[in-house]
Amino acid sequence: MxxxxxxxxxxxxxxxxxxxxxxxxxxxxxxxxxxxxxxxxxxxxxxxxxxxxxxxxxxxxxxxxxxxxxxxxxxxxxxxxxxxxxxxxxxxxxxxxxxxxxxxxxxxxxxxxxxxxxxxxxxxxxxxxxxxxxxxxxxxxxxxxxxxxxxxxxxxxxxxxxxxxxxxxxxxxxxxxxxxxxxxxxxxxxxxxxxxxxxxxxxxxxxxxRGPSIAHAVTKKQLDAEWHVSIEQAIEMEARAQAHCMQTRDFHRAYEAFAAKRMPEFQGD
The missing domain is CATH 3.90.226.10 (2-enoyl-CoA Hydratase; Chain A, domain 1)
Structure with missing residues (x-):
């Protein structure tokens, strides 16, 4: 439901x-x-x-x-x-x-x-x-x-x-x-x-x-997860997490807003 x-x-x-x-x-x-x-x-x-x-x-x-x-x-x-x-x-x-x-x-x-x-x-x-x-x-x-x-x-x-x-x-x-x-x-x-x-x-x-909700969710997840791993593992986890965020439309919106000299309007996708 x-x-x-x-x-x-x-x-x-x-x-x-x-x-x-x-x-x-x-x-x-x-x-x-x-x-x-x-x-x-x-x-x-x-x-x-x-x-x-x-x-x-x-x-x-x-x-x-x-x-x-x-x-x-x-x-x-x-x-x-x-x-x-x-x-x-x-x-x-x-x-x-x-x-x-x-x-x-x-x-x-x-x-x-x-x-x-x-x-x-x-x-x-x-x-x-x-x-x-x-x-x-x-x-x-x-x-x-x-x-x-x-x-x-x-x-x-x-x-x-x-x-x-x-x-x-x-x-x-x-x-x-x-x-x-x-x-x-x-x-x-x-x-x-x-x-x-x-x-x-x-x-x-x-x-x-108003921020990028997918990125916030990733930050929250990694703040918990990285207590349990080595720094080397954490760096690899963050590389994968950030690459995932770079595929979101919010990431592209932020770039387009920066290029146009305006604030981005994130939509959570």
């Missing part, structure tokens, strides 16, 4: 689509936007659907009411988990990991727009995004250790050190403490700090949406 971003109406989060940018808003502001089993499931499915949706060029993820996401809902997730057998627990952890897989495998750049509380699974969603903008109020905590769990959750031990370094990631994952916005910016977790987080994130999303 074809995914239509103009008619998509999710049950467990808000969805807006304009100018090639899809905005996902976690929308339980009275609880600081915690996730439930159903919202995990629906978010994962939405990112999977975006894999084949050319109309969406970029994605913004944010939270309602001045907070991003407080993690898994204590009563609707944490409580039930204490009563599950090993099979049920593994089904759950596979599902949560699949959300990160879907975010990393969808071709669109994802921009996290974060203010207030960004904790647990919320911190993971920010981490799994490609770009991150935070308000000075943002407090980010990979707080799994505070509930007796390891920091090894949803790819955190693999992805977080790549963003902020091994030592800093180890500190956050072992202690579960809050990372301030200033720390996160200095460490490279946040790309920028802003007093107008959502507006700036959507502006960035529109900028990305």
């Amino acid at each position: 074809t995914f239509d971003p103009t008619t998509f109406a999710p049950t467990h989060f808000l969805w807006e689509f304009a100018d090639g940018v899809a905005t996902i808003t976690l929308n339980r502001p009275e609880r600081k936007n915690p996730l439930t089993f159903d919202s995990y499931d629906e978010l994962r499915d939405a990112f999977h659907a975006l894999d084949k949706c050319r109309a969406v060029k970029a994605v913004v993820v944010t939270g309602a009411g001045g907070n991003f996401c407080s993690g898994g809902d204590v009563h609707e997730i944490i409580g039930p988990l204490t009563k599950m057998n090993e099979r049920g627990l593994l089904d759950f952890t596979h599902m949560t990991g699949d959300l990160v897989r879907a975010m990393r495998s969808c071709p669109q750049p994802i921009v996290a727009a974060v203010e207030g509380v960004c904790a647990g699974a919320g911190a993971i969603i920010a981490m799994a995004s490609d770009l991150r903008i935070a308000a000075p109020s943002a407090k980010t905590a990979f707080l799994f250790v505070r509930v007796g769990l390891s920091g090894a959750d949803m790819g955190a031990c693999a992805i977080l050190p790549r963003i902020i370094g091994q030592g800093r990631a180890a500190e956050l994952l072992f202690t579960g403490r809050n990372m301030t916005a200033d720390e996160g910016f200095a460490w490279g977790f946040w790309n920028r700090l802003s007093e107008n987080v959502l507006a700036d994130a959507q502006s960035l999303g529109r900028e990305l949406a």
Whole structure:
């Protein structure tokens, strides 16, 4: 079935689509936007659907009411988990990991727009995004250790050190403490700090949406893939990837625009 971003109406989060940018808003502001089993499931499915949706060029993820996401809902997730057998627990952890897989495998750049509380699974969603903008109020905590769990959750031990370094990631994952916005910016977790987080994130999303979407998808794929190979292999992978991009109509449009001294209008083909 074809995914239509103009008619998509999710049950467990808000969805807006304009100018090639899809905005996902976690929308339980009275609880600081915690996730439930159903919202995990629906978010994962939405990112999977975006894999084949050319109309969406970029994605913004944010939270309602001045907070991003407080993690898994204590009563609707944490409580039930204490009563599950090993099979049920593994089904759950596979599902949560699949959300990160879907975010990393969808071709669109994802921009996290974060203010207030960004904790647990919320911190993971920010981490799994490609770009991150935070308000000075943002407090980010990979707080799994505070509930007796390891920091090894949803790819955190693999992805977080790549963003902020091994030592800093180890500190956050072992202690579960809050990372301030200033720390996160200095460490490279946040790309920028802003007093107008959502507006700036959507502006960035529109900028990305105006770009060459095939090339953006290749960049996203290679940023992940090249962590696992030697530099020699990476150079060969990039040679093939760039040769593929050189066959796109967008590449030819860019040349023609340059020759005519005007800005290119990319169309994603």
